[in-house]
Amino acid sequence: MPARVLILGDGDAGTIMANKLRFHTSRKDVEITVVGNSKNHYFKPDGVHISFNMLDYKKSVKPTEFLFNYGVNYIADTVTAIDVANHSVKTAGGKNMNYDYLIIATGDRFTPEDIPGYSESARHFYNLDHALELQKELKAFKGGKIVIGQASIPIMCPPAPYEFTFLLDEYLNFHGLRDKTEIHYVYPINSVFTIPNVADYISKKMEERGIITHTLFNVDSIDPKNKKVQSLEGESVDYDLLVMIPPHRGQKVISDSGLADDGGYINVDKNRLNYKDYDNVFAVGDATNLPVSKAGATAHFESQYLSNKIAADTSGNVYNELYEGDVACTTVTGYEKGITLFFNYNKPPRANFDSKFDYFLKWQSADTFFSSMVRGIA
Amino acid sequence: MDVKADHIIDARNSYCPGPLMEMIKAYKQAKVGEVISIYSTDVGTKKDAPAWIQKSGQELIGVFDRDGYYEIVMRKVK
Numbered sequence: 001m002p003a004r005v006l007i008l009g010d011g012d013a014g015t016i017m018a019n020k021l022r023f024h025t026s027r028k029d030v031e032i033t034v035v036g037n038s039k040n041h042y043f044k045p046d047g048v049h050i051s052f053n054m055l056d057y058k059k060s061v062k063p064t065e066f067l068f069n070y071g072v073n074y075i076a077d078t079v080t081a082i083d084v085a086n087h088s089v090k091t092a093g094g095k096n097m098n099y100d101y102l103i104i105a106t107g108d109r110f111t112p113e114d115i116p117g118y119s120e121s122a123r124h125f126y127n128l129d130h131a132l133e134l135q136k137e138l139k140a141f142k143g144g145k146i147v148i149g150q151a152s153i154p155i156m157c158p159p160a161p162y163e164f165t166f167l168l169d170e171y172l173n174f175h176g177l178r179d180k181t182e183i184h185y186v187y188p189i190n191s192v193f194t195i196p197n198v199a200d201y202i203s204k205k206m207e208e209r210g211i212i213t214h215t216l217f218n219v220d221s222i223d224p225k226n227k228k229v230q231s232l233e234g235e236s237v238d239y240d241l242l243v244m245i246p247p248h249r250g251q252k253v254i255s256d257s258g259l260a261d262d263g264g265y266i267n268v269d270k271n272r273l274n275y276k277d278y279d280n281v282f283a284v285g286d287a288t289n290l291p292v293s294k295a296g297a298t299a300h301f302e303s304q305y306l307s308n309k310i311a312a313d314t315s316g317n318v319y320n321e322l323y324e325g326d327v328a329c330t331t332v333t334g335y336e337k338g339i340t341l342f343f344n345y346n347k348p349p350r351a352n353f354d355s356k357f358d359y360f361l362k363w364q365s366a367d368t369f370f371s372s373m374v375r376g377i378a
Numbered sequence: 379m380d381v382k383a384d385h386i387i388d389a390r391n392s393y394c395p396g397p398l399m400e401m402i403k404a405y406k407q408a409k410v411g412e413v414i415s416i417y418s419t420d421v422g423t424k425k426d427a428p429a430w431i432q433k434s435g436q437e438l439i440g441v442f443d444r445d446g447y448y449e450i451v452m453r454k455v456k
Contacts, residue, residue, distance in 0.1 A: 188399075
């Protein structure tokens with residue numbers, strides 16, 4: 001009888017995990033089932049370019065059910081409870097599913113309710129609807145003060161706020177609006193990015209472009225009537241357009257099932273990705289509280305490790321490798337400018353120069369993603 | 379240090395910006411007058427946490443070197 005692998009979540013992490021594992025195992029040895037409730041799979045990194053109408057959004061969306069490789073069972077349903085002690089999962093559709101291996105890839109969710117005033121006035125580009133809405137706002141913008149920031153740490157795709165900021169600077173220049181616009185960038189910690197040498201590189205570029213930065217700025221509330229963002233530290237910045245990444249938390253089902261930390265994320269072993277003492281319960285992607293970027297590029301490397309491990313386990317072999325926190329992330333630093341960051345737990349990334357090649361790598365990455373990465377090929 | 383902490387956060391082996399975020403979370407939950415102590419092994423936090431305490435107008439009681447980690451102690455004053 002094949003080992004039953006149950007994967008919760010059909011985003012980047014769940015889909016890549018299922019497809020990679022299918023490549024690494026035979027159907028005789030392993031049965032793979034994915035449970036998720038996304039009708040479409042939206043390639044989120046495109047949100048930055050879609051906001052500036054630099055990409056056709058239709059290329060960034062594919063029907064979820066068609067992204068799984070042959071031999072992966074996909075069930076469109078919502079998980080309502082996870083019982084790791086009894087190896088079972090319940091769904092809204094009334095299913096009670098048992099497993100031999102559980103892989104939690106439920107990602108995170110936006111919690112705008114955490115910041116008073118957020119929903120009334122803030123814009124962002126972290127889902128397709130909001131990216132298109134922001135595109136309209138930018139088309140109508142005639143000058144003033146734009147404030148960009150993030151309402152919490154962690155967020156998905158941590159470089160996205162600075163990517164948006166640099167493209168905005170060039171977009172305003174192109175439309176003759178830069179000298180009529182102040183760009184303010186607010187950030188929660190004592191620099192403009194979480195990784196020190198990348199922060200130094202980004203900070204210098206912001207200074208060169210006349211972008212005004214406010215560090216140690218943790219958003220406390222937003223006053224939509226007077227158009228002001230108030231920080232916990234007592235600083236206030238007014239705006240005409242506010243682009244603020246919403247607060248994130250892990251999925252509610254993870255907290256409700258008693259698996260989460262305060263932020264709703266799962267505490268897993270940083271090298272083995274297993275939950276507590278369970279050797280058959282794992283988490284990958286944004287659902288974990290690992291000290292590594294919440295990004296598809298992270299899920300890709302985690303899935304590589306975990307699919308190798310489960311393939312070895314189920315075929316009677318031993319897998320002694322560890323997940324070392326590997327991430328490879330291409331980010332935009334302006335129009336036709338980009339940097340690719342390679343790093344892991346022990347080696348910080350280098351950020352030395354802008355590359356046109358890296359920019360185009362990012363600009364067309366939905367094609368790469370849907371044709372190979374999500375399929376588990378790359 | 380002869381000040382007793384009301385809230386102790388053990389953020390050792392947590393990477394930047396984890397310890398700072400943990401301290402801010404504790405600050406939000408604490409009452410005015412309470413003392414918060416954070417343990418950290420992250421080098422950046424030794425500079426960033428006092429900077430946050432100063433900017434937010436709280437009281438920095440001290441930064442203390444301990445055995446293999448350090449401790450930052452603050453009082454919530456507003």
